[in-house]
Amino acid sequence: MGYLELALAALVVVLISRLWNVLVYLIWRPFVITKRFREQGIRGPSYKFWSGSLEEIKNIRKASEGVVLDIHCHDITSRVLSQYTKWISQYGRTFLYWFGPEPHICITDPEMVKQVLSNKFGFYTKPNRNPNIFALLGKGLVFAEGPYWARHRRLVSPAFAMDKLKLMTKKMAECTQLMTERWHGQAFSEDQQKEIEVGREFQELTADVISHTAFGSSFKEGKEVFLAQKELVMLALATLFSVHFPGFKSLPTRTNIEKWKLEKKVKNTLKKIIQSRLDSKGSGDGNDLLGLMMEACTSDCTAKHDNERMNMDEMIDECKTFFFAGHETTSHLLTWTMFLLGTNQEWQEKLREEVLRECGKSVPDADMLGKLKLVTMVLLEALRLYGPVAMTERQATKDMNLGDLEVPKGTVLAMPIAIMHRDKEIWSADADEFNPLRFENGIRKAANHPNALLSFSIGPRACIGQDFAMLEAKMVMAMILQKFSFSISPKYIHAPADLITVQPKYGLPIMLTPLHF
Numbered sequence: 001m002g003y004l005e006l007a008l009a010a011l012v013v014v015l016i017s018r019l020w021n022v023l024v025y026l027i028w029r030p031f032v033i034t035k036r037f038r039e040q041g042i043r044g045p046s047y048k049f050w051s052g053s054l055e056e057i058k059n060i061r062k063a064s065e066g067v068v069l070d071i072h073c074h075d076i077t078s079r080v081l082s083q084y085t086k087w088i089s090q091y092g093r094t095f096l097y098w099f100g101p102e103p104h105i106c107i108t109d110p111e112m113v114k115q116v117l118s119n120k121f122g123f124y125t126k127p128n129r130n131p132n133i134f135a136l137l138g139k140g141l142v143f144a145e146g147p148y149w150a151r152h153r154r155l156v157s158p159a160f161a162m163d164k165l166k167l168m169t170k171k172m173a174e175c176t177q178l179m180t181e182r183w184h185g186q187a188f189s190e191d192q193q194k195e196i197e198v199g200r201e202f203q204e205l206t207a208d209v210i211s212h213t214a215f216g217s218s219f220k221e222g223k224e225v226f227l228a229q230k231e232l233v234m235l236a237l238a239t240l241f242s243v244h245f246p247g248f249k250s251l252p253t254r255t256n257i258e259k260w261k262l263e264k265k266v267k268n269t270l271k272k273i274i275q276s277r278l279d280s281k282g283s284g285d286g287n288d289l290l291g292l293m294m295e296a297c298t299s300d301c302t303a304k305h306d307n308e309r310m311n312m313d314e315m316i317d318e319c320k321t322f323f324f325a326g327h328e329t330t331s332h333l334l335t336w337t338m339f340l341l342g343t344n345q346e347w348q349e350k351l352r353e354e355v356l357r358e359c360g361k362s363v364p365d366a367d368m369l370g371k372l373k374l375v376t377m378v379l380l381e382a383l384r385l386y387g388p389v390a391m392t393e394r395q396a397t398k399d400m401n402l403g404d405l406e407v408p409k410g411t412v413l414a415m416p417i418a419i420m421h422r423d424k425e426i427w428s429a430d431a432d433e434f435n436p437l438r439f440e441n442g443i444r445k446a447a448n449h450p451n452a453l454l455s456f457s458i459g460p461r462a463c464i465g466q467d468f469a470m471l472e473a474k475m476v477m478a479m480i481l482q483k484f485s486f487s488i489s490p491k492y493i494h495a496p497a498d499l500i501t502v503q504p505k506y507g508l509p510i511m512l513t514p515l516h517f
Contacts, residue, residue: 044096052098057083069494074385075432080498084416100243104412110449118459124394131249132236138317159292166366168213172475175208199507202334206327214289214322224269228262270319329388330469336386342488352481369474377436383455388501390418417454
């Protein structure tokens, strides 16, 4: 046999081997895993070759798109997690489904969820994401793993210390004041109301706040990042329930070309901001998140840790996370808080009385904000009912025992937060109702399980920016309550949607009336 024949024979063997591995992955492995879970009493929608349960997910979600809720209905799961509500009714609260050939187990037991999210040994990691979502956030704290994550968390943490955050309240107030003054200037008269679409307003406000507090720049300078990330969100949404071929993200498809263009725009804008700071001050001035991060990368990295300093690409990835997470989630928290106070006027009055009692008519400072107990309770209830993140996931890195469940390596644990936040066994019979008093004695005593509120997650991967978000939300709400009363516009359609984050599908038009004391 000649060399050519030998080469062809070897190629055929390689191709057959790879084809066999693909068939095992796509056919035999799903069969074995389904059987293994069925023996444990776990059922779910049947696996279909290659697509898994995706077709069923798309059909269920499409059927739910036209659902419009009553304005006082807070059980939004039929819209934002429609496939989970249907499957729970069919298969129980723990079930198996398939994202393509990847097995997912839905878990809703708070103790099992705690076991997953609190694990410190890397047994449950963030699953591989849609490449368009990865382009949005980069390899920052959200998606980093292992020693890489630990190093970044250590370097970024000083920027989120409460004493540092308190210094940023002045800038938060300045940005908010510009917004409220603009509202006042939009043809208000003493007896006239003004309709404002606050969802859009809060997106611009929180982008302005994060631009100042993260980068020391204005929204005008950060607008390229803001707009590019909004376009990346749309790309991610279009491919959210698609199976991605290995290597597909490198092909010059129309979507990939658009994604690369937007990534480049975000990267170049952030690089310019960072480089300007490096050129002018070396390490930053410590008055914003970028400055504090740069400071930590120089002063905290002694000779022993020189190799732990962030390079330019790493700082850009963290800034992507700062910018998106820092404005997107907080803007929706503010939007839903306005919705809840607009539909619960008695609570709006209670909060206004508290704000005027603790802050008067002056611009609140950090100490004043710390005294706003009722405002905090309402924000926590808004996070419970309309948290920006409807669900979270982790992937088992090896065979694991989770409670009584045997979980094979590679299985994704899906935790539907919005459903768990409405569990009557955990949150009592009024779980579907707006009741801020449940947080009167703090988060850990608000439910029958101390870790029941998952809006910022729990454990070592809990959101590093939660204090920043709460401080900003309290500042904005306090300043609005000082100056305006408000109600929901008759034009509002109550149709919450999971568009990466939970938000009003058609926006939130609010009727504002200026207060005259």
